[in-house]
Amino acid sequence: MARRLLVTGGAGFIGSNFVHHVMEHTDDHVVVLDKLTYASNKASLEGCPTGRVELVVGDITDAPLVDELFENVDAVVHYAAESHNDNSLDNPRPFLDTNIVGTYTLLEAARRHGRRFHHISTDEVYGDLELDDPARFTETTPYNPSSPYSSTKAGSDLLVRAWVRSFGVEATISNCSNNYGPYQHIEKFIPRQITNVIRGIRPKLYGTGENVRDWIHAEDHSAAVLTILDRGVMGETYLIGADGEKDNKTVIELILTLMGQDAGAYDHVKDRPGHDLRYAIDSTKLRTELGWAPKYVDFEAGLSAAVDWYRANEAWWAPSKDGVEAFYASKGQ
Ligand code: NAD
Ligand code: DAU
Secondary structure: OOOEEEEEHHHHHHHHHHHHHHHHOOOOOEEEOOOOOOOOHHHHHOOOOOOOOEEEOOOOOHHHHHHHHHOOEEEEOOOOOOOOOHHHOOOHHHHHHHHHEEEEEEEEHHHOOEEEEEEEHHHHHHOOOOOOOOOOEEOOOOOOOHHHHHHHHHHHHHHHHHHHHHHHEEEEEEEEOOOOEEEEEOOOOHHHHHHHHHHHHOOEEEEOOOOOOEOEEEHHHHHHHHHHHHOOOOOOOOEOOOEEEEHHHHHHHHHHHOOOOOOOOEEEEEOOOOOOOHHHHOOHHHHHOOOHHHHHHHHHHHHHHHHHHHOOOOHHHHHHHHHHHHHHHHHOO
16 A cells, blocks of 8 residues: 655655655655755656655754654655765764754654654764775674764664664664765765766875775665565664675776776875775675665666766756865865
């Protein structure tokens, strides 16, 4: 039977991809609650069937509004967050407000209304791994976050666990690795470099570029979340990853090559303070217990499709390009 889902942060990168996924694969209705911060774009929801998606502009820390919205939905998928590490190093405060107080506000509403709650989180809560470490993160890896962003996400995960145990809230958590795909804000690594090349700006690599991220297509992340929402065991945590480990240098050179440029035509810039070295996900639990598997296993093909998307959707990203580059230039990046 069709559900009514409340999707927080549904006008952001991964949230909007999830809304499109739900439209395509279910009969569910979606209410998006989004503050429309700089990271959002209403245009990311264009193309959704009329009548099945409603956008409510508001803040997840607004308890009366959250209360009203929880009244009329069956389940909640919580994506809203301040999501960018570099911004959290510049000004941590909004990260505390949205990621901690916002999650608390939603959990209190889930408790009052008895609503199913799925919390979206990140692999960054586990800190980082050495480059030559054969280990990958699992659901039992101890929390060890490095940045203001990842520490607030870790805090939000722990709040969810406490609300499950102390108040019986019916919640699940997923921790996913680095996403790429359409609708990603151009402050992030991959779309920043693609749009740099389109604009004739040399791509920018932090430090040596040996840092490894475990890339997954946003569409695979959405399918995993829907699987957990449908079949996840209450109180459980699931790691989401697609075996996509790549170092940043390789990714930047691949982008340049795919875009017809010399693979070495990029600049090394100042490294990120506290820069996590490597993330790697072991998603065995999700695959064996819930039967999910990624579909976008060819990273080069997925990246090439992302290049095409940013080329075809310049109107979507162009208004923020100068501001993003001015911010990075002010930090020597
Ligand atoms: P994003 O920055 O692109 O989007 C965040 C959205 O949340 C925006 O639409 C913004 O307007 C909204 N928002 C922010 N503060 C809000 C508030 N107080 N009230 C209501 N809405 C608010 O982020 P993203 O990359 O799509 O990440 C979404 C979620 O997925 C986050 O929780 C993030 O921690 C998690 N995550 C991201 C990645 C990744 O690679 N991007 C990987 C794993 C997990
Ligand atoms: O691992 C999941 C996380 O992935 C999410 O929780 C975060 O919300 C998401 O932003 C992402 O965090 P990262 O810090 O890994 O992503 P970002 O795109 O900022 O950077 C990816 C890597 O690229 C990182 O090692 C820093 C590097 N980088 C980034 C930028 C913007 C560069 O070398 N040059 C750049 O211009």
